Amino acid sequence: MERNPPPRVGLAAVAREAGVSTATVSNTLNRPEIVAAATRARVLSVIERLDFVPNTTAASLRTGTNRLIGLVVPDITNPFYSEIAKGVAAAADEQRLGVILCNSQDDPVRELSQLEMLAEQRAAGALVVPITADAKRLARLRSLGTHLVLIDREADDGCSTSIDDVAGGRLAAQHLLSTRGDDFVLVNGSHAIPQCIDRRSGARAALSAAGLEPDDLVEYEVTEMTTEAGVGVARLLLTAAEAGAPLPSGVLCTNDQLAIGIIRGLTQHGVSVPEQVAVVGYGDLAIAADAPIPLTTVEQPKYALGHAAVEMLVAEIRGEQSGHRHSTSVFRPSLVVRDSAP
Amino acid sequence: MERNPPPRVGLAAVAREAGVSTATVSNTLNRPEIVAAATRARVLSVIERLDFVPNTTAASLRTGTNRLIGLVVPDITNPFYSEIAKGVAAAADEQRLGVILCNSQDDPVRELSQLEMLAEQRAAGALVVPITADAKRLARLRSLGTHLVLIDREADDGCSTSIDDVAGGRLAAQHLLSTRGDDFVLVNGSHAIPQCIDRRSGARAALSAAGLEPDDLVEYEVTEMTTEAGVGVARLLLTAAEAGAPLPSGVLCTNDQLAIGIIRGLTQHGVSVPEQVAVVGYGDLAIAADAPIPLTTVEQPKYALGHAAVEMLVAEIRGEQSGHRHSTSVFRPSLVVRDSAP
DNA sequence: CGCGGTTCTTTAAACGATTCAAGAGCAAGA
DNA sequence: TCTTGCTCTTGAATCGTTTAAAGAACCGCG
Numbered sequence: 001m002e003r004n005p006p007p008r009v010g011l012a013a014v015a016r017e018a019g020v021s022t023a024t025v026s027n028t029l030n031r032p033e034i035v036a037a038a039t040r041a042r043v044l045s046v047i048e049r050l051d052f053v054p055n056t057t058a059a060s061l062r063t064g065t066n067r068l069i070g071l072v073v074p075d076i077t078n079p080f081y082s083e084i085a086k087g088v089a090a091a092a093d094e095q096r097l098g099v100i101l102c103n104s105q106d107d108p109v110r111e112l113s114q115l116e117m118l119a120e121q122r123a124a125g126a127l128v129v130p131i132t133a134d135a136k137r138l139a140r141l142r143s144l145g146t147h148l149v150l151i152d153r154e155a156d157d158g159c160s161t162s163i164d165d166v167a168g169g170r171l172a173a174q175h176l177l178s179t180r181g182d183d184f185v186l187v188n189g190s191h192a193i194p195q196c197i198d199r200r201s202g203a204r205a206a207l208s209a210a211g212l213e214p215d216d217l218v219e220y221e222v223t224e225m226t227t228e229a230g231v232g233v234a235r236l237l238l239t240a241a242e243a244g245a246p247l248p249s250g251v252l253c254t255n256d257q258l259a260i261g262i263i264r265g266l267t268q269h270g271v272s273v274p275e276q277v278a279v280v281g282y283g284d285l286a287i288a289a290d291a292p293i294p295l296t297t298v299e300q301p302k303y304a305l306g307h308a309a310v311e312m313l314v315a316e317i318r319g320e321q322s323g324h325r326h327s328t329s330v331f332r333p334s335l336v337v338r339d340s341a342p
Numbered sequence: 343m344e345r346n347p348p349p350r351v352g353l354a355a356v357a358r359e360a361g362v363s364t365a366t367v368s369n370t371l372n373r374p375e376i377v378a379a380a381t382r383a384r385v386l387s388v389i390e391r392l393d394f395v396p397n398t399t400a401a402s403l404r405t406g407t408n409r410l411i412g413l414v415v416p417d418i419t420n421p422f423y424s425e426i427a428k429g430v431a432a433a434a435d436e437q438r439l440g441v442i443l444c445n446s447q448d449d450p451v452r453e454l455s456q457l458e459m460l461a462e463q464r465a466a467g468a469l470v471v472p473i474t475a476d477a478k479r480l481a482r483l484r485s486l487g488t489h490l491v492l493i494d495r496e497a498d499d500g501c502s503t504s505i506d507d508v509a510g511g512r513l514a515a516q517h518l519l520s521t522r523g524d525d526f527v528l529v530n531g532s533h534a535i536p537q538c539i540d541r542r543s544g545a546r547a548a549l550s551a552a553g554l555e556p557d558d559l560v561e562y563e564v565t566e567m568t569t570e571a572g573v574g575v576a577r578l579l580l581t582a583a584e585a586g587a588p589l590p591s592g593v594l595c596t597n598d599q600l601a602i603g604i605i606r607g608l609t610q611h612g613v614s615v616p617e618q619v620a621v622v623g624y625g626d627l628a629i630a631a632d633a634p635i636p637l638t639t640v641e642q643p644k645y646a647l648g649h650a651a652v653e654m655l656v657a658e659i660r661g662e663q664s665g666h667r668h669s670t671s672v673f674r675p676s677l678v679v680r681d682s683a684p
Numbered sequence: 685c686g687c688g689g690t691t692c693t694t695t696a697a698a699c700g701a702t703t704c705a706a707g708a709g710c711a712a713g714a
Numbered sequence: 715t716c717t718t719g720c721t722c723t724t725g726a727a728t729c730g731t732t733t734a735a736a737g738a739a740c741c742g743c744g
Contacts (some may be wrong), residue, residue, distance in 0.1 A: 008487070010730055019692045026732060038691060053487065057402040058730035063698050066399065068463070071443070076423045081438045085418050089445035093452070098459060101413070101443035103431035110435070117440060120398045121410070145395070227632045257632075259419070259441055264634055290599070292606055303479065316551045352700055363724045368702060378722060400700035403729050687743090694737070699730105707724075714717080 009050045018046040024335070029054065060122065067319040069313060070118040070126035070146070072111060079285045081129060082301055084151060087306025088127060095314055104132055112140070116188045119146050124240040125313045127151055127306075131161060145333075149313045151305055153194070159316055160328045161309045165195050168298040168333035169202020169254075170209075172280045175209055175296070175335055176250040179342070180278050184250030185218040187233050187258050199254045218248070222258070230261015238269050247277055248342065256281040259295055263340060278341035289338070297342035301331045351392045354561035357623045360388040360392070366466075370614025373529065374556040399521040402464060405648075410490070411655060412468035414444040414453060422644055423471060426493060430469060437656055439466070448473055450557055454482070461486045467655045482488055491655045493647055495536070501658055502653045502670045507537050510675035511544020512551075514622045517638070517677055518592040521684070522620050526592030527560040527574050529600050531567040541596045541624060564600065572603015580611050589619055592683065598623040598630045601637055605682060609635075620683035643673045 015022045020043060028035050028043045035043075046052075047250070061067045071088050073081040092099045100123060104111035108131055118126050125147035130138060142148050142158060150160035157252030176184045186203055189196040204214035220236065222229040230253065241247045254257040263273050273279055273293055280290055281297035288295035307328055316324055357364045362381060370377050370385045377385075388394075402408045415423040425444070434441045442465060446453035452472055460468050460629050467489035472480060484490050492502035492636040518526045528545055531538040546556035547560060562578065572595065583589045595601040601623030604613050615621055615635055623630055623639035630637035650671055658666055 011732095012730075022731075023694060023696095024692090024732075027693090030732080034692075039692080050685075053458075055462050055464060055730055056405070057408065058699090059397040059732070060398075061403050061701085061730080062732045068442070076418070077421065079419065079421075082419045082424045085443065089418065089443060092457075093445075096459075097445075098442045098463060100410070100428065100440045101431060102441075103428060103435075105432075114435075116395075117438075119395050121397050121440060122397060155363075169646045180499050208451070215411060242521050260632070286634070287629060289628070348735090353702095356701075358700070363703075365726095366723055369723090374701080376722075397700055403700080403731085404702045444707075447740090494732075673724080685722100685744105686736090687736085688741105692737105692739080700717080702728085704727090707715095707722105709722085710720085712718090712720105712740090714715100 007161060009052050011052075011054065012212075014043065014046050014050060014052050017050065018043045025074070029284050035241075045082060064122075065317075066124050067096060068098045068121060068123045069310070070098055070100045070114070070123045070128075072104055072114055072128040074104050074106045074129060074131050076101065076103050080283065083302035084129065084306035084309075087308075088310055089305035089306075090303075091307040091310035095310065097310070097314075104131060108132065108137065112137070115146070118234060119299075120184050125149065125311060127309045129153070130223065134161050138176050147313060147316045147318065149309050150308050154328055154330075155326075157326070159326050161305050161311045161326065161331070162311060163300050163305065163331050163333055165333075166197030166202040166205065168282065168300070169199035169252075170197075170206045170281065171202070171333065171335045172252050172298050173203040173206035175337070175341065176207060176252055176280060177277060182207070182210070182212050182216075184252055184278075185237075185324065187220045187222065187247045187253045187262065189221070189254055189258075190223060191221065196254055197287070201254060208336040225255045225258055227261040227264070229259045230258040230263075231265040232261070233258070234262045234265020234269075234324050236265070238271070247271065249276075250278040250280070250281050256283045256295060257296055258286050259297065259340070260287060260291055263293055263295075274339065274341050280341045284336055288336075291340075294338035296338045297336055298333045299336045300333050304331060343603045345485070346575055347418060351394050351396070353394075353657065354386050355396050356385065356392060360385045370639060406464075407659075408464050408466050409438060410440045410442055410463060411652070412442045412444060412456070412463075412465045412469045412470075413445055414456055414468060415449045416446050416471060416473050418443065418445050422625065422642075425644035426471065426648035426651075429645035429650075430652055431648075432645075433649040433652035436650065437484065437523055439652070439656075441481065446473060450474065450476075450479060454479070457486050457488070457559060457671060461488050465640040466490065466659050468653045471495070489655060489658045491651050491658065492596065493651050496672075497557040497668075499668070501654045501668050503647050503654060503673070505642050505647065505668065505673050505675055507540035507675075508544040508547065510642070511541035511594075512542075512548045513544070513675065514624065514640050515548035515676045516595050516603065517547040517679070517683065518594055518620060523586075524552070524554055524558075525590050525641045526581075526594055526620075527562065528588045529562045529572065529595045529604065531563070531596055531600075532565060538596055545594060567597045569599045569603040569606070572600040572605075573607040574603075575600070576604045576607020576611075579612070582609070589613065591618075592622070594622050596624050597627045598627050598637060598639055601682070602629060602633055605633070605635055605637075616681065616683050622683045626678055630678075631680070633682075635682050637682035638680045639678055641678045642675050646673060 010023045015025045015269045022321050102114035120258045129151045130153050154162050159168050220233045251262050259279050263279050281295045284297045284299035288297045353367050357367045370382045444456035469491050470494045496504050549556045562575045595602050601621050605621050611670045623637045626639045626641035630639045
């Protein structure tokens with residue numbers, strides 16, 4: 001039982017013990033091929049014996065680069081972001097990079113100060129799921145010097161990975177159109193959110209493509225995209241039905257929580273899903289598959305989004321001088337058909 | 343539009359521009375009180391003008407300490423862990439620390455190599471939610487040199503924050519005992535998981551305290567603690583009931599997914615919850631409140647767990663030389679009564 | 685024996701901050 | 715005028731690596 005921590009051994013101690021110079025120790029670690037096999041073996045055994053742990057902060061200082069990248073998300077407890085984080089963590093492991101996690105908590109000020117922290121740490125780059133689409137703010141972030149890859153937001157001036165929400169909206173609408181007809185309604189979040197606008201555009205595009213008038217699409221806009229709000233909209237539909245208007249044959253929600261609320265609101269009042277009304281969600285969170293009536297929903301490649309972002313960042317860092325064209329990789333969502341809208 | 347990154351300015355550049363020594367610049371940043379007000383103002387304005395961003399790797403090298411801590415979790419997409427991560431991130435922000443996120447993916451090998459990476463980065467410390475309770479492995483981690491605080495696991499040799507699962511189990515059982523009587527059953531996960539054992543002990547303790555025989559507690563053990571598994575157990579209960587045995591008046595599940603599965607399995611076959619059978623979950627994840635029949639469940643202070651762990655780690659780091667007794671803070675869970683077991 | 689060519693190793697200068705002992709002013713007291 | 719004490723500033727060493735350039739050892743060949 002050793003009470004006091006053993007004095008940290010450095011490259012120099014290893015060198016002394018092995019009877020070589022520090023340069024040789026450094027080389028056996030970083031370019032083993034240029035050191036004689038015998039020397040290499042001796043050095044490695046000393047490293048082992050002394051429990052030498054290289055100090056990467058010193059290396060970073062010298063080389064000017066770091067094996068750390070930042071990940072800034074609005075809320076790590078949101079399953080969408082934590083799936084992304086998982087993809088990022090896995091890709092970072094593969095590339096032997098460390099990930100500095102920053103939870104911006106939907107606060108632009110915090111987000112900025114976290115980017116500043118990353119710059120001070122001389123992180124090799126950062127992945128950001130930006131809170132707002134404010135282009136000026138993004139430019140500001142970029143000017144901090146660290147390489148930046150945006151996630152879930154297209155950047156006109158830089159790299160990004162995102163999901164084609166227009167395609168997702170179209171996919172969902174097409175499904176309802178082909179299985180139910182054209183009298184479905186859209187339950188959407190705030191139009192201040194780019195993703196909500198895109199999903200709506202996709203739905204409208206599907207109508208146009210079918211020769212219908214997109215402006216005929218009935219839309220309910222909620223401020224909070226929660227299960228509660230979904231139940232509320234369901235009640236609206238039901239009271240309208242009592243007043244004589246027919247129930248829609250389908251409901252397209254722009255997230256899964258809303259869809260679950262809609263289903264609950266409807267079924268509690270005796271409306272059967274999917275027989276009377278089909279419901280489609282968006283996101284494919286765990287709750288979609290686990291719901292009482294498993295949810296038909298648009299699946300988003302969240303993990304892939306995070307994974308690809310790391311690779312893109314690495315490419316950007318590598319190509320720093322050797323020229324590198326910024327790129328955007330857009331993932332296509334797909335429809336997962338379950339019971340709520342077969 | 344500047345194509346090439348501006349050459350990074352260092353302390354020296356600032357010093358030159360302000361007509362002072364690097365020592366003075368360093369001091370205005372770190373001990374502003376010892377530099378004359380006029381000088382301080384001048385230096386700060388130059389810092390501002392040149393966009394000087396201090397290089398913390400250099401500082402770390404010199405001082406031997408880092409403003410980075412590690413967080414190692416088995417799976418960041420698990421809501422239990424992501425809530426902890428949120429607490430950690432918030433506390434770290436308060437302490438001006440960066441968090442290196444490591445997703446061990448339930449792989450002990452990966453967990454160890456991540457701890458090694460943290461040691462190489464000279465992280466000030468690490469918070470670990472260990473995969474297994476293997477004491478030998480934990481000791482190994484500790485020997486890597488970085489300070490360690492365990493989360494959700496009590497450490498006999500070091501700091502930790504954990505939740506009193508025995509108390510949680512007792513709480514849940516007491517509730518069923520007092521509202522329903524003593525004929526409830528326990529649906530539990532594998533006995534290889536310490537938390538499952540503890541929750542079971544708590545339930546048994548509640549029986550004993552009520553003057554009942556704990557061995558009479560009927561227990562169903564499932565291998566996967568999923569909604570599916572819950573549905574399966576519900577079916578078992580129903581077939582037993584058909585065979586003449588009465589349904590239990592209550593079901594105590596050791597996590598929320600199981601409870602939701604039980605409820606689904608029962609209600610689908612016409613058994614009403616909570617009228618015929620009351621169901622209690624454990625964990626208070628988002629799905630508990632959002633369920634069709636909102637779940638009565640044991641709430642765990644996940645966020646607080648993470649937040650406290652950071653503070654404990656900071657205390658341990660500070661007290662390195664000034665003496666510091668390892669401590670364990672144990673949080674008490676509480677019961678959230680909702681519709682599934684009023 | 686001298687020479688160029690390999691192959692390996694070392695010397696020593698960085699990287700960018702922190703920090704301590706010492707120096708520079710300056711005001712007040714002797 | 716000389717000290718003393720005080721406040722502020724500075725010179726220079728230092729942290730632990732990396733890396734270019736120089737050096738050493740050896741081999742074979744003319």
